[in-house]
Amino acid sequence: MANKKQDTILDVGLLKRLIYYTKPYKKVFIGVFFAVILLAAFSSAIPYITQYVVDHNVTNRDPEGFLFLIVIMLGLLKHKRCSSYFLFIMLDGWGKMWLKIFG
Numbered sequence: 001m002a003n004k005k006q007d008t009i010l011d012v013g014l015l016k017r018l019i020y021y022t023k024p025y026k027k028v029f030i031g032v033f034f035a036v037i038l039l040a041a042f043s044s045a046i047p048y049i050t051q052y053v054v055d056h057n058v059t060n061r062d063p064e065g066f067l068f069l070i071v072i073m074l075g076l077l078k079h080k081r082c083s084s085y086f087l088f089i090m091l092d093g094w095g096k097m098w099l100k101i102f103g
Helices: 012-058 063-102
Strands: none
Touching: 012 063
16 A cells, blocks of 8 residues: 555644735734624624513513613624624725735
8 A cells, every 4th residue: 555645634734834825914814803703792692682681671571671781782783783894894805805916
């Protein structure tokens, strides 16, 4: 049998070469990474707040707590939309950069 290279999920050599080419775009990668994290956090927080509002404020008929949590949920929705927009703008600009370089 000939020397056969073992297939692995992560090729470290290839990853190092890819990281070398992404160094000029480090700020873009960091911005996109944080936008994705914020978007995931906002998206997963909204159902929990909705559950809390229904379980504690609607069933107990607490209008002040209900209004407070609705304002928080609207703020989270606003931040989710802003994060989505920021992510779209970052990825669009990044894609246009790549098209200029390789297009």
